[in-house]
Amino acid sequence: MKFGKELAAQMVPEWQAAYMDYSSLKNFLKEIHALKQKSRQADAPTSLQQALTLYRGFSGLIQRQNQRATSFDDHDIENQAILVDSMQGNGSGKYVTTFLMAAEEGAEYEHEFFRMLDSELSKVDKFYRSKVKEVVAEAEILTKQMDAFIAFRIKAEKVEKKFDVSSDKMIPTNAVQGGRAGSNKHNDAKQSNDSLQEIDHEDNPKNPAACIRLASQEVLNRVRLNRDIQVPFPAAKVNCVSMNKQTQMNFTKGNLTKIQKQLKQAFIEYYYKLRLLKNYSFLNVLAFSKIMKKYDKITSRRAAKHYMRTVDDSYIGSADEVTKLMERVEATFIKHFSNSNRSKGMNNLRPKSKKERHIISFCTGFFVGCTAALTLALILIIHARDILNKEGRAQYMESMFPLYSLFGFVVLHMLVYTGNLYLWRRCRINYTFIFGFKQGTGLGFREVLLFSFGLATLALTSVISNLDMEMDPKTGDYKALTELLPLALVMLVMILLLCPFNILYRSSRFFLLTTLFHCICAPLYKVRFQDFFLADQLTSEVQAFRSLEYYICHYGWGDYKLRQNTCKSNDVFNTFYFIIAAIPYWSRLLQCVRRFYDEKDPMQGYNGLKYFLTIVAVCTRTAYGLDRGDSWKTLAWTFSAMAAIFGTYWDLVIDWGLLQRKSRNRWLRNKLLVPYKSVYFAAMVLNVLLRFAWLQTVLNFHLSLHRETLTAIVASLEIIRRGIWNFFRLENEHLNNVGKFRAFKSVPLPFNYDEDEDRSD
Template sequence: MKFGKEFGAQIVPEWKEAYMDYNYLKALLKTVQRFKQKDTPHEPPRSLKRKLTLYRTFSGLIQRQPHNSISPTEQDVESQAIMVNSVRQDGSESYQTTFLMTAEEGGEYELVFFRRLDDEFNKVDKFYRSKVEEVMKEAAMLNKQMEALIAFRIKVEKPTEWINSSVAMTNLASDVAASAAALSASTPKGAKLHRKRTFSVAMEAIKEDSSHHALSDNSRENKDDTIQLNNQKFQTEESKNITSTKPAPLEVLDHVQLNSTLETPRSTIRSVLNYSTPPEQEFSSKNLKKVEGQLKQAFIEFYRKLRLLKNYSFLNTLAFSKIMKKYDKITSRRAAKAYMSMVDNSYLGSSEEVTRLMERVEKTFIKHFSNSNRNNGLNLLQPKPKRARHGITFSVGFYAGCTAALVIALCLIIDARKIMNRPGSTKYMETMFPLYSLFGFIVLHMLMYAANIYFWRRYRVNHSFIFGFKEGSELKYLDVLLLAFVLAIMALASVLANLDMEMDPKTKPYKLFTELVPLILVLVVIAILSCPFNILYRSSRLFFLTCLFHCICAPLYKVTFSDFFLADQLTSQVQALRSLEFYICYYVWGDFKYRRNTCYSNSIFKTFSFIVAAIPYLCRFLQCLRRLLEEKDAKQGYNAVKYFLTLAAVCIRTAYSLNKAISWKLLAWVFSLSAAIFSTYWDLAIDWGLLQRNSKNRWLRDKLILTQKNVYFAAMVVNIILRFAWLQTVLGIRFSFLHREAMISIIASLEIIRRGMWNFFRVENEHLNNVGKYRAFNSVPLPFNYDEAESEDE
């Protein structure tokens, strides 16, 4: 693989604009190369060339320098093509390259190259400096959090012996020894390790605390001095073990409070009602476990930042080395050595803060959060990506073939046995078809989601970060396809079994079991989805169920991208939700043994038809209101209006389908048209970020991931057409060869296809927004909140 492709494959997508533009510099070098080749004289005829011979004088393996020759240093200076100097502008250091060969023919092309090269290097160096400053500040904050955690541990482990902290600090050594002796005889091995770790942490805390405060005081004077002090601190800590006998200062707990975030319905309701209990530090094992979990996740995310920063420095340094080697090869100069010497001496090439921080984070994490088990600690900090397994690829192909075979078999059986012409075909379509169409909607949505994942990965859209998936646990598109085809096989096999058992004289007495086949399949799917054991993609199932619960409980939970994205998917699965409603009605109140039910004439069923259709839109409406109150963003208010209009339109169309009065028809037209126009504009302009008149790409956006602009215009047209599929409901369009239930399923499938297309461009737009703001990390809430004002007063 060429370096340009390898470089592009390893960059952080959200930082793409901050990397060295290798392809652009390479294009400038191609311009220089074309000029060189144009002015290169033709080679002389072969007859004039001197032939090599084996009888020429042997010059020896070690060449001797003539006395009158120029020294290597002087020769390098005389043949030097560039000079690189550091310039300080506006308080920041930058680098400028002086090209010394501008008088040569074609020198202006090389001059342009070095100017652009300097721009790229200064951009990279400035970005790297800013990110290192950010992680250093975050490291200081995490250090404070660790001090509070250590004191919290001691308070929880020995609450009765730390009332007088000064006495406790004086007698810590004897106390630790006595406690260790007592614990060795009375506690199990795991508890001993935990308590030893707690007290060893306490013995180290004071040293870390003093060095941290010294560092923070000097950081106010000069940032460069801060970095130097950090280096000294890390060198001191790595060169010798800390054996201080002083405990962790419990006074830290006087200046901190446990952060209370609105993450539960109870806390949200309390905040709305302005019901607040006086702040009280509860030193319990439950809170300690919660604090450790939050800090553990914060350290994992922080270590990921450091890894990406280290990779950023390495890749860009390597890119500058490669481009300079290419320059030397094209121009036959020796400028790479001088330029790379500057790169190595710059902040980008010589800074060791990130490496030292990584080492320190590894040691801290292993000791505090993995019980001093290095392998477990590094596995958490450096999760290995899942390897592509050939078994999954084979299984996907196999099950896809089985699905196609079952579909063909079902079509042939229906045609051969003339099932649609039998007297009971109408009853079958009204009862059994809605039961089985549920699985068709789910499988179609999964296929669209698998296609989305494939194209997101192909065009390097960081969907895992956007959705907040745990690193290394997200589903690949092959995994989703495998699940979709397995569910399709189960559904098709149950349909064929149902038809065969119904028409075979031998199995006609088992009508009860025949009718229970769809219900059994639904219960199996629910059981697999809620299975608590670590099998069948447990982390993904748990993530899905958590987001689903947040959607149902809206607005009691803080709204994340994955929550409202799932709620949007549910708005396109209204017909599937109605199928679930029909399951309950048919198997609870209907006489399913004889395939009879009164669901469509039951007033309760009709009422719940409104409620079921309204639930997804109501969830999105409440999520928008929650975001409006928290973010104070007017767009969320407009979005809430959009979902309210859609909610009203769906309910009125449902009422019109039950009562064909002219008044309901007029209301259905008014609300449906308003909701469709509003939603279409919102899809294109807000969710997709298109329809920008003054953009570089007219009526699109400035930044596009797909190179073919026609794809965006085609997607907009298709989205508009599918948005107005509801016209069939109001106009009452019917086809003689299609049953009413089949027509409803087709319209519902078109909406699922529209949603699948919407998903790609919605996540693409979110990704580009993250790229514009260089957002590549999740913000992890910290457990402790320091009272800085009180600390400064003291």
């Protein structure tokens, strides 16, 4: 792989603009190379020069090192092409390279090349300096958190004080539970922030770690537990504020476990930042080395050595704060969060690379083949038995089709999400960071595709087994086993989703269930991106939720053996038909209310108004579908048009960031990840058309399709629209993170210091 592609593959997506622009410099060198070839004289006496070298004086087979170095340096000085001036001392943070071969032909191009190179070096050096400053400041915060954590641990574990801590006397090691100091006596001498400090070896020469001093517990007088993270709204938060400090500092083992878990996650995320910074420094220094080698090769100069000496002396090439911090974090994490087990600690700190398994590809191909074969078999069976013209067709569509359409909606949404994952990966959109997936646990498009076609295979098998239209002439009913297949399949999916065992990607299932719980309990929890993103997905699955309602009615109050029920004429069913349709939009509305309360952003209020209009539009369309009155038709028209226009504007302008008149890409936005602008315009047109798919339910188009089929088609179009929305919504979110160089998630810390509160006030 060429270095340019390797650099693009390894760079942090949110920091892409802060990396050295290797491709532009490489293209500029190609122009210089073309110019050199054109200006090269064809009559250069190369053969004569080669012959004259045969008569040069012989310098001997053995040369002394100092003589060779001296002659080499003199030769360099005579042929030096550049002079690099660093302005770091006066605080400007810039580098200026003077090209000394100004008299040569094409020198202005090489001068421009070094101007670009200096600009890139200043850019990466300034960015790296700012990020190192941030991690150093964060290291101080984590140090204070560790001081409070260790003091809290002493209180919670009730460590006996056999001697006064303020004195220089010693206490036995067995006074500390777990014997942490004894098991890590060699590392204690290197760790300056450890709570269990070693004493002078002269007091106990045989076992210098046998006696320790407890960490100071005075820090607990200046801190309190941070309970503002994921606090229910609003009553619990008020109660939390009204609690005094003594009540909050409850020294229990449960609180100690929570604090340790929070700090452990904070250290893992912090170590990840350090790794990215170290990789950033390495890649940029390597990029400068590669580009200077190309320059020397094209121009036949020896400038790389002089320029790389400047790069090595710069902050990005010489600073070692990140390396030292990584060593300190490793030592601290292994000691306090891994019970001095280095292997376990490093496995937690290092990012877990996800392995691509061949079994996933094999099973996906198997289920794709099964889905295609079953679909073909279903078509042939319908044609061979002439099922579409049988008397039981209407009854089947009314009673059985809503049961199986649920799986169609779910499979279609999963396939759309699979396409989103693939495109996000191709466009280098950091969706794992945006969604907050743990490293190495997020599902890729292959895994989601496997589950999609696996569910499709099971659903099609159930449909074919249940396709018999003929009733038993003696009993007048259908086979109970085949009639229960849809319910059994739903129960199987629910069991697999809720399975507590560590199978079938338990971490991803738990993440989904947790996010779903936050959507249901809105506005009791602070809204994160994955919360409202999932809630938006649920708003496109209204018909799927209605199908679940139909399951309860069909198997609970209907005669499923006769494929008969009175669901559509039941007042309770029709009432919940409204409620089920409004629940996803209501959850999204409450999330907007919570975000408006937390962020004080008026845009969240307008967004909530959009979902309120959508709730009214859905309810009026549902009422018109049940009543068919002119008054309901007028209301459905009015509110549906308002909701569709409002929603379309919000999608294109707010969620996608498009339709910007003064952008570099007219009517789009300044930064685009898809190279073809026509894709954006086509997506906008499709979004408008699919937003108005509700017109079918109001205008009553006379199509030769059953009502259930038409409803399923409209619901499928909404799912496809949501898939298109997903890609551009995440692209816009990614670009916002890129604009702010936001590549790390903020991890809540367990303690609040009094001085931090005073500073914030």
